Amino acid sequence: MTADRSGGTGRRLILAIETSCDETAAAIVANGTDVLSNVVSSQVDLHAVYGGVVPEVASRAHLDKLESVVAEAMTRADVTSPDLDGVAATCGPGLIGALLIGVSAAKAMALAWDVPYIGVNHMEGHLFATFLERPDIELPLVVLLVSGGHTLIVEVTEPGRYRYLGSTIDDAAGEAFDKVARYLGLGYPGGPIIDRLAAEGDRTVVRFPRAMMDDGLDFSFSGIKTAVVNYVRRHPDVANADIAAGFQDAVVDVLVTKTIRAARRVGAATVCLGGGVAANSQLRETFAAEARAAGLAHLVPDRAYCTDNAAMIAAAAHWRLVNDGPTGLDGGADPSLKLPTA
């Protein structure tokens, strides 16, 4: 166990670093719930010219930005290294080169400052984003995690214990947003662009297929991408806004329907939303409305905690440190790390 450095206040401070994809982020969180600082430096502009995240570009940008992002997080939280009780980093899943930048930096700081290092699963971080806003939330809880790389329905039976209820059999939902945006020539990243454009379109012009709608809790988003291509090939004059609206409507419909179904199936009283796609306006609205209609409590975290950030990593690290102790300094990074399931 670690010595109490709180000076008698009982406050445990974790510095966390998140570099799994295209955001360089650092945060200081006290006791797993009290966010003292949450700094995110986006690389979106860097990657926009390529139409997607380029691994080498991402790694180099993380390396360039990490030191100043960490310094900024320390300054905003008004803490110095002797105040810290641990340094955490996302150790997977993600791009291996990008992960290693954060992991190596966190381990070096932990060694230099003589505090524990905690390696954190990125997806567990997204689950803990929920507890950042509502530490007293009732379990079991069903969470829809939806991002560029993942589409999962997870049951949280207790903190640190998870059960996969459903996942995508092909493309992640966020990937479908990016690919459809690219096909329509709208640019990158696809999520926010389609979100904005869909607001100007008519979702009833094209009703795209809802894949696997009546079939369990798994998802498939490959077919809708093909359906968009087929429709545009046949109807070259269709307005991009109407395609965006119809596409988004179909994706949101499937995501929300299956999450509510999952909650009913396991008897959860609360449903939550997490991951980058949880920033989508229509998903947020429909998720809240359908949960209310189903008599379920619901939590849609602030957009800043849905997209990649380090505060959620610090929250998960706090819990892991208390329950499992530190990660060894020989702990590496795993690009396809799985959630620890019950």
Place this chain on the structure above:
Amino acid sequence: MNRLRLATDGPEETRAVAAELATVLMDGDLLVLTGDLGAGKTCFAQGLGVGLGIEDRITSPTFTLANRYAGRLVLHHLDVYRLDTVGEAIDLGLPELLEEGVTVIEWGDRIDRVLPADHLLVTLRYPDLDPDVGHGSDPVAGPAENRRLIDIACPGAGCRSPVDGRDASRWSGRALDRLLARWMVTP
């Protein structure tokens, strides 16, 4: 075998073609998949997984870039759409991946300068639009729109070994034309 042209009715048949092809795959084989968005590249890779006896779910590698699956042979499944330079492909550890099991690379034609010439090139295409089809009850996904044309070629075939003059292609002698005969159409 220089080039085969196959036609499939949709995703299930595209998977079936790949599963059949996978039965003759060997350690060190490389397949390059090319074709537009939604043409069926990941679908083809899933079929290879079926044929290699892989039980894990094969999903799109677009986000993680390289996935590894264990079956009768290891399958490395890559997507290099987002890679900008050939140098980045080398950063993915391509030479090391190619030493183990079967490697399948979506959009691999973008980096063919660094790939061994002796690979199988699989091109998936949407059929030409038929103006009379697809305006029925389901304008979004009429059956004709699910059809795909699949060209399989080996750029390395016909290259002669400098030593004994024999056909050096690793794909020769595997009788892909007989294996895939039921889907073949005239190019």
